[in-house]
Amino acid sequence: MICLRRKLEEKLVQWKDRSEGRMPLLLYGARQVGKTYLLAELGEKHFANTVYINLETNPAVAGYFADDITPERLIRFLETTVNQEIIPGKTLIIFDEIQSCERALTSLKYFCESAPEYHVAAAGSLLGVAINREHYSFPVGKVESMTLFPLDFEEFLWAMGEERLAQEIRRCFSLLEPMAEVLHQKAIELYRYYLIVGGMPACVELFKRTGKLVLIPTSQNEILNNYVADMAKYAGAADTVKIRACFNSIPAQLAKENKKFQYKVVQKGGSASLFGVSIDWLTQAGIVLKCQKLEQAMNPIAVYVDLSSFKLYMSDVGLLVMKSGLPQQSVLTGEANLFMGSVAENYVAQALAANGHxxxxxxxxxxxxxxxxxxxGRDIIGIEVKKGTKVKSKSINVFSQRYHSAYCIxxxxxxFGKTDNLWSVPLYGAFCV
Structure with a gap:
């Protein structure tokens, strides 16, 4: 297996080295974004040994949490189960698929309060879905949460052995200085590869190993099938039908001139009361990204949200390209395909979300x-996305004049370039924002 460098590694090491106030770690993220692999790498590189427990595939262990969940009792049981000593500060305990065992999630509270000397990390592909069940006792304030997204374009460049190009992109962004044309064209080509491959680790590894884009859709289709299987497993039959219908409508939603999510596109006569819970499920599972409409772009923007209006993007642009049926050659040649605008927009949404926006x-x-x-901070920044080199548009000027924004992108x-307060940034530089 090819080792993929991830930005979250640094935060995980900081968590490991924290001497005071360290709490159990809860790692969120959609299925197959690399959560388990990343925690296993942390254990291998920075601990003497690792105790790994998958609570979904090991029901006998999960059942032990039904009774007393004090850390002392659990540690003794885990040591017996894996036949190795668990040493504070030297052993990493990983609870994988923790959403499958409610009491295991609750136990993190007691590790925080009674046994903070142990390094406990938990991961789950549907944590967001699971913790919204009414009977869940979530350890509020007793865990440190992190979210792992698919690889962003910078991590993709690292995987392709293009660390120096990534550094040059960051340098040009910081100075808004044009990149050498030959490097600019190289970055554009790699960006187009990324639109097809996306950031799911299995797909990036496959492309790195084979260099064949034609193999990627098969891997992506397997990931989508796993998403559908999760819907059937963690939602009722009726809810599963509605969740799948909402998910399947995303390419059509983004193909509209007005990309606002419309329930009637999912089903004639559709409404928020019918499909609202399905949207929440997809968002909490990390499968889609929700972009809310602002009624006013004033500080603080979060209070001016129109909760009834939103756009939905897929959490991985490669999955969108595959699911939409957009031909790979259309992406590679940059031809004037209308849907490429939606693909570029989804790509930027993914990059912004990965940076915590x-x-x-x-x-x-x-x-x-x-x-x-x-x-x-206090700056309100407008962002416009164009799929190619034709950039004429009045929207960004209307926005800038109305809200006197410090700058727009x-x-x-x-x-790269700058005119007055307008920053021109190549699409491949979205990870810098």
């Missing part, structure tokens, strides 16, 4: 629309 967009009485709006396939 909440997703918002803005519209003005149907006369202007801005793809994304960020708040950084336009993503496109044009090189």
């Amino acid at each position: 909440s997703l918002y967009y803005w519209t003005s009485e149907h006369t202007a629309e801005l793809d994304f709006v960020l708040q950084k 336009r993503f496109s396939e044009k090189n």
Whole structure:
């Protein structure tokens, strides 16, 4: 297996080295984004030994949590189960698929309060879904949460052995200085590869190993099938049908000129009361990214959200390209395909989410629309996404004049540059924001 370098590794090591106030770790993320692999790598590189327990595939162990869940009792049981000593500070305990065992999640509270000397990390592909069950006793304030996303474009470059190109992109972004044309074209080509491959580790590994884009859809289809299997497993039969219908509608939703999610696209006569819970399920499972509409782009932007209006993006752009049926050659050649605008927008949404930004967009009485709006400190930043090198648009000017934004960003396939308060950033530089 090819080792994939992930940005979250540094935060995991910081968690491991924290001498005071360290709490059990809860790692969120969609299925197959690499949570288990990342925790196993942490154990191998930074601990003397690792105790790994999969609570979904090991019901006997999961059943032991039904009774007393004091750390002392659990540690004794785990030592017997894996036949090795668990040493505070030297052993990493991993509870995988923890959403399968409610009491295991509750036990993290007691590890925090009574046995903070142990390093306990838990992961689950459907934690967001699971902790919203009414009977769940979630250890609020007793765990440190992190979220792992698919590889972003910078991590993809690392996987492809292009660390120096990634560094040069960051340098040009910091100075808003055009990149050498030959490097710019190379980065554009790799960006187009990324749109097809996406950031799911299995797909990146396959492309790294074979260099064949034609093999990628088969791997992506397997991931999508696993998502569907999860829907059937963790939701009722009726809910599963509605969740799948919402999920399957995403390419069609993004293909519309107005990309606002419309329930009638899912089903004639569809409504929030019928499909609202399904949207929440997909969001909490990490399968989709929700981008809320802003009524006003003023500080603080979170209080001006229109909760009834939103766009949905897929959590991985490669999965969107595959699911939409967009031909790979259309992506590679950058041909004038209308849906490529939606693909570029999804890519930017994924990059912003991976950097910890909440997703918002803005519209003005149907006369202007801005793809994304960020708040950084007191600055409100408008972001426009263009799929190619044609960048004419009035929306960003309308937004800038109305809200006197410190600066705005336009993503496109044009090189780095700056005009007044408008930053021109190539799409491949989205990971810098």
